[in-house]
Amino acid sequence: xxxxxxxxxxxxxxxxxxxxxxxxxxxxxxxxxxxxxxxxxxxxxxxxxxxxxxxxxxxxxxxxxxxxxxxxxxxxxxxxxxxxxxxxxxxxxxxxxxxxxxxxxxxxxxxxxxxxxxxxxxxxxxxxxxxxxxxxxxxxxxxxxxxxxxxxxxxxxxxxxxxxxxxxxxxxxxxxxxxxxxxxxxxxxxxxxxxxxxxxxxxxxxxxxxxxxxxxxxxxxxxxxxxxxxxxxxxxxxxxxxxxxxxxxxxxxxxxxxxxxxxxxxxxxxxxxxxxxxxxxxxxxxxxxxxxxxxxxxxxxxxxxxxxxxxxxxxxxxxxxxxxxxxxxxxxxxxxxxxxxxxxxxxxxxxxxxxxxxxxxxxxxxxxxxxxxxxxxxxxxxxxxxxxxxxxxxxxxxxxxxxxxxxxxxx
Numbered sequence: 384x385x386x387x388x389x390x391x392x393x394x395x396x397x398x399x400x401x402x403x404x405x406x407x408x409x410x411x412x413x414x415x416x417x418x419x420x421x422x423x424x425x426x427x428x429x430x431x432x433x434x435x436x437x438x439x440x441x442x443x444x445x446x447x448x449x450x451x452x453x454x455x456x457x458x459x460x461x462x463x464x465x466x467x468x469x470x471x472x473x474x475x476x477x478x479x480x481x482x483x484x485x486x487x488x489x490x491x492x493x494x495x496x497x498x499x500x501x502x503x504x505x506x507x508x509x510x511x512x513x514x515x516x517x518x519x520x521x522x523x524x525x526x527x528x529x530x531x532x533x534x535x536x537x538x539x540x541x542x543x544x545x546x547x548x549x550x551x552x553x554x555x556x557x558x559x560x561x562x563x564x565x566x567x568x569x570x571x572x573x574x575x576x577x578x579x580x581x582x583x584x585x586x587x588x589x590x591x592x593x594x595x596x597x598x599x600x601x602x603x604x605x606x607x608x609x610x611x612x613x614x615x616x617x618x619x620x621x622x623x624x625x626x627x628x629x630x631x632x633x634x635x636x637x638x639x640x641x642x643x644x645x646x647x648x649x650x651x652x653x654x655x656x657x658x659x660x661x662x663x664x665x666x667x668x669x670x671x672x673x674x675x676x677x678x679x680x681x682x683x684x685x686x687x688x689x690x691x692x693x694x695x696x697x698x699x700x701x702x703x704x705x706x707x708x709x710x711x712x713x714x715x716x717x718x719x720x721x722x723x724x725x726x727x728x729x730x731x732x733x734x735x736x737x738x739x740x741x742x743x744x745x746x747x748x749x750x751x752x753x754x755x756x757x758x759x760x761x762x763x764x765x766x767x768x769x770x771x772x773x774x775x776x777x778x779x780x781x782x783x784x785x786x787x788x789x790x791x792x793x794x
Contacts, residue, residue, distance in 0.1 A: 442485045443742055445470060445729065446505045448515030449490045462515045462539070463488040465725030479733050480742065493518040498525045506532035511742045514728045517721065519543035530554045535744040537731060539724035542690065547769040553748050556765050558728050560691045560775025566598035568776040569664060569688050570606055573637050576778070577662065580636025583612035585626065585650065587642040595641040595666055611635045618646055627653035641666045644674040651677065662686055664778075670786060678781035688776040689786060692720045693727065693760025723760055730758035
């Protein structure tokens, strides 16, 4: 047990034995401890603030951020899978600028809070590039953090327009289309495949469908095309015979219908029953298993505008889109799409780095905008905003058990 501490005459401190201890000796001991603490602190600061160990060891660090929270739970690991596949291929061919690529994976849950936390962790490592963040909110939260650290983000599958609208110094690239281009791409398809035809718009009263319908109507006006009818339907009706008759009388050669699968099927039965055979163009919310019988019955007369999924490398044709039963909305990226796009993102970064002759983020981003990269989803180049110069939506029809892309040529 430690005895009481005693002082003697203020000339020194007392130890537990009662013997005086010289103040100078104590001061020297304290000075030594202080110097040791300062040295330890300096080492810790150096370790925390130093660049990624991968760079010091002659490797390029690629950070892959998977998303494992709803609604992307089935697709989280596919980001890391795609990035890893691309890295393995690059390393087998000799690496990038004389160095191998090392992939490090993180996982977030779609929340802005978790995305910010992970982005801060990754930014401290100074990776050559970050690939991932499937949720729009998470990606838009993480992007400025990476940009502030001088780190390039390539986001596969995030379609929100604001991703590339922020002040990120050009260090954000979107590999995929934008959700605000449905109307433009839909009207372009109608104009090229069904030239000179009048267009009718039929939509349900949900916010999403009404918004798409309004955007298509505005785009038809902008492109000087004829809108023959624009109506909203009530859900739960047994038939839409009266509406089908009005569509026929309007002389519409094409019907655009953002609506739910059940209402679309009922409307098509009424339309075909009235003897009207125009093709119907629908949105991605229809790409669900319950629509398959309708799609089989309609054949090429039912066209869905689905998000661009790139080209199949082996054939150079648009990728097919098999239905995934667990998926209730196709607005979320598909499992295979995520893997392929994540792999393509690495291809974009690698080719741009080779062209730039450096892995410095700004130089790589500039090269990605200036030159098309050859990737597993086809050639990809980016505009000044950072958006990929690819179609946002592509027309698909149901054939041989999958939604298959159509070329945008006349019938």
